[in-house]
Structure formats: C-alpha cells, structure tokens
Amino acid sequence: xxxxxxxxxxxxxxxxxxxxxxxxxxxxxxxxxxxxxxxxxxxxxxxxxxxxxxxxxxxxxxxxxxxxxxxxxxxxxxxxxxxxxxxxxxxxxxxxx
Numbered sequence: 001x002x003x004x005x006x007x008x009x010x011x012x013x014x015x016x017x018x019x020x021x022x023x024x025x026x027x028x029x030x031x032x033x034x035x036x037x038x039x040x041x042x043x044x045x046x047x048x049x050x051x052x053x054x055x056x057x058x059x060x061x062x063x064x065x066x067x068x069x070x071x072x073x074x075x076x077x078x079x080x081x082x083x084x085x086x087x088x089x090x091x092x093x094x095x096x097x
Contacts, residue, residue, distance in 0.1 A: 038091050045084045052077035 035043070052074055059070035 038088060041084060041088045041091065045081060045088065048077055048081045048084060052081060 055070050055073045055077060059067045059074060061067075062070060
C-alpha cells in the first residue's frame with residue numbers, strides 16, 4: 001500500500017509524463033479539471049500553436065519531398081488554430097488568468 005508521499009510522487013510523475021511542457025503541467029495542477037470552456041479553448045489553441053511551430057521547424061529541416069508533406073500539416077494546424085480562435089470569440093468570454 002502506498003503512503004501519501006508515494007501517491008503524490010506517482011501522481012506528479014504521471015502528470016509530467018503526460019504533458020510536453022512544464023507550463024501545461026503547472027496549469028493542470030492550478031486549474032485542475034474544473035476549468036471553464038474559454039480556459040479549455042485557450043489551452044487547446046496554445047497546444048495547437050505549439051504543434052504548428054514544431055511542425056514548421058521540422059519542415060525546414062527535412063528535404064523537399066518530406067518537407068512539403070509537413071507543410072500540409074502546418075496548413076491544417078494553422079486552420080485549426082484559426083477555427084479555435086473563432087470558437088473562442090463566440091464564447092464572448094476571455095480565459096481567466
């Protein structure tokens with residue numbers, strides 16, 4: 001049976017292993033799962049932006065044929081970011097800080 005410290009350590013390890021950036025893990029710790037829709041949309045947009053940035057970097061590092069495929073990924077992620085921003089504007093609320 002795990003004691004309280006072991007449970008906390010295991011939970012933190014799981015939390016940090018599920019997220020790619022420490023800021024995401026901290027956000028999940030602070031806001032938990034009871035975040036508002038605008039907060040969740042903002043978080044989603046930030047993750048999409050991060051993925052788009054990463055795909056752009058990879059695209060520039062790869063040869064022309066493979067890079068063009070990643071350019072398509074960048075285009076789709078850009079579209080997803082714009083659609084998410086439009087959805088955010090429809091909520092009429094800003095995410096809480």
